[in-house]
Amino acid sequence: MFRGATKVTLDAKGRMVMPTRYRDRLLERCEGRLVITVDRDQCLLLYPLPDWEEIERKLMRLPTLNEHARRLQRLMVGHASDVELDGHGRVLLPPKLREFARLDRNAILIGQGTRFELWDEQRWDERRDEWLNAEPSAELLPPELGSLSL
Numbered sequence: 222m223f224r225g226a227t228k229v230t231l232d233a234k235g236r237m238v239m240p241t242r243y244r245d246r247l248l249e250r251c252e253g254r255l256v257i258t259v260d261r262d263q264c265l266l267l268y269p270l271p272d273w274e275e276i277e278r279k280l281m282r283l284p285t286l287n288e289h290a291r292r293l294q295r296l297m298v299g300h301a302s303d304v305e306l307d308g309h310g311r312v313l314l315p316p317k318l319r320e321f322a323r324l325d326r327n328a329i330l331i332g333q334g335t336r337f338e339l340w341d342e343q344r345w346d347e348r349r350d351e352w353l354n355a356e357p358s359a360e361l362l363p364p365e366l367g368s369l370s371l
Contacts, residue, residue: 223332228342231326235319236311237339240330244310253306257318258297260338262348265314265322266297267330267337273301314339 227240239247247253247269256273260266268276280298283290302315314324327342340348 222334223337224334225332227330227332229328229330229339231314231319231324231328232311235314235316235324236307237314237328237330239306239310239312241310243332244306247306255304255306255312256301257304257312257314257339258301259318259321261296262338263322263344264341265318265324265339267312267339268335270303272335277301 223243223246229237229240231237244253247255251269251271254270256268256270258266258268258273277298280294283294285291285294300318300321302318304312304314306312319325322339323341323344324339325341329340329342329345331338331340331345
């Protein structure tokens, strides 16, 4: 499981060094092969290849006559890019995906269980503060969270 928030820096070529604490797990889990795609929150999602393949199969089984399903397929599968950790533990982020997420130099890598989110640092700080300051509303929580205690 990937967890935690880590500041990362993109170099002039758009490469991000994967934090060392994740590298061994990624090499073991997927031989360093990842898939990067877009998220509706204007960040990027990074999946180990086997986990992405499972998500992709589920997405492509959605009914194509449903416009929301088609939109999700177009966004997530249509923007998916295969990348690989190089010998220095770096990942080259495709220019179009960097542009989408407005990634320039300073970014935040957020572990989300079986995937990562990659955010522009300033946007992440703004959104995090927005979420922390929002009034909680029990009506907006999915029913699965009704019995969760933290």
